[in-house]
Amino acid sequence: MNSIPYLKQNIKQSLKNFFGSMNGKEEQIDGLYHMLIAEFEIGILEAVLIHNRNNITKSSEMLGISRGLLSKKIKEYKIDVLRSTFEPSVLDTINFNTNRINPSDVETVLLFNKNNISKTADTFGVERATIYRKIDKKGIDLFKGL
Incomplete structure (x- = not known):
């Protein structure tokens, strides 16, 4: 098995930062x-x-x-x-508050999920009907790019 030097260095640096943040309370670990x-x-x-x-x-x-x-x-x-399907940068831009789902967010998640309505509904934790309403409201073309 090959070693990954930068990974080992990152771990060491992260632990150094962790111990530095303990401010002398290492015995609590x-x-x-x-x-x-x-x-x-x-x-x-x-x-x-x-x-x-x-x-x-x-x-x-x-x-x-x-x-x-x-x-x-x-x-x-x-x-x-x-939710782990998305890169963090994509997640940061999406509001998963089920009370106020933005149609643009639905479009982003739909594209990522290859227009899978069920998967998109599961991602937001809502019924498929809610996703269909957002699609209609935004006028999203599910066949674009096929």
Whole structure:
């Protein structure tokens, strides 16, 4: 297995920053190893899921683990698979407040989900009918680009 030097350096720097922020309260740290492993694992799982557009099979193959284990880890860490599909920069621009869904946000999520209405509705946590209303209101062409 090849080493990734910049990854090791980033981890060391992050831990140095973490310890620096403790302000002499290091004795309050309990279970650091398990906490770090969990955080690192969550980051890996989310990054791979994003890279593979939420495809569990491709993600598990890339990770070298079974689909069942990946599903177990997703549940264990309570990873929101639907939202982890988006790059953080896209997420920052979308309002997921179900009371005030912007039709432009619906269009963005629809494009990302390849015009899958059900997946888009699940992403916002609403019924499909709500998504259809937003599509009608904005005049979104679901067949554009096909």
